[in-house]
Amino acid sequence: GAVVSQHPSWVICKSGTSVKIECRSLDFQATTMFWYRQFPKQSLMLMATSNEGSKATYEQGVEKDKFLINHASLTLSTLTVTSAHPEDSSFYICSAGTARNNNQPQHFGDGTRLSIL
Amino acid sequence: QKEVEQDPGPLSVPEGAIVSLNCTYSNSAFQYFMWYRQYSRKGPELLMYTYSSGNKEDGRFTAQVDKSSKYISLFIRDSQPSDSATYLCAMSYQAGTALIFGKGTTLSVSS
Numbered sequence: 001g002a003v004v005s006q007h008p009s010w011v012i013c014k015s016g017t018s019v020k021i022e023c024r025s026l027d028f029q030a031t032t033m034f035w036y037r038q039f040p041k042q043s044l045m046l047m048a049t050s051n052e053g054s055k056a057t058y059e060q061g062v063e064k065d066k067f068l069i070n071h072a073s074l075t076l077s078t079l080t081v082t083s084a085h086p087e088d089s090s091f092y093i094c095s096a097g098t099a100r101n102n103n104q105p106q107h108f109g110d111g112t113r114l115s116i117l
Numbered sequence: 118q119k120e121v122e123q124d125p126g127p128l129s130v131p132e133g134a135i136v137s138l139n140c141t142y143s144n145s146a147f148q149y150f151m152w153y154r155q156y157s158r159k160g161p162e163l164l165m166y167t168y169s170s171g172n173k174e175d176g177r178f179t180a181q182v183d184k185s186s187k188y189i190s191l192f193i194r195d196s197q198p199s200d201s202a203t204y205l206c207a208m209s210y211q212a213g214t215a216l217i218f219g220k221g222t223t224l225s226v227s228s
């Protein structure tokens with residue numbers, strides 16, 4: 001069964017809305033979670049690395065004020081897309097690994113399809 | 118040159134065929150190698166995980182890593198229509214770091 005749960009699976013909202021996506025590790029404690037973005041027919045691109053209890057590390061070109069990441073517990077990380085615009089429409093996927101295995105291998109959630117009108 | 122190169126296909130094979138998928142990479146520092154399967158509108162599902170060089174077999178799937186050639190492969194034996202999906206190779210430099218993905222190869226197995 002799924003070891004990483006992501007919610008919601010699909011969001012459609014108006015431009016300017018803020019959207020929160022949740023990523024939960026179901027049966028293990030995830031000290032590190034990763035957030036990826038995938039455009040149609042493209043591969044997954046890392047957006048940020050989320051460490052429990054500390055600030056996220058963002059990849060070059062990813063606006064940290066636009067994509068707010070919170071990792072308040074060992075089983076939950078959230079990504080909030082603030083003031084979303086049509087160009088933010090994409091497939092957002094989180095992954096997690098357990099520190100017991102040095103975060104390898106990583107398991108992925110089922111993704112959130114975000115459509116901004 | 119991208120860090121990880123993967124032919125996007127599409128690759129079409131008849132049911133029962135042996136499928137060979139592969140990726141090349143440029144950075145010899147990669148140590149962890151993975152293959153994921155992704156169905157449309159779903160997250161990637163881990164198929165195979167290998168540390169360093171060598172072969173690994175799991176049912177109909179065999180993963181090979183050749184670090185000297187910077188080349189990894191995934192073989193699927195007795196392919197089934199349910200294997201139709203996009204296959205992504207991924208690798209990382211060290212434990213606990215994010216994955217770097219290939220572009221994915223779209224596979225279609227016809228019955």
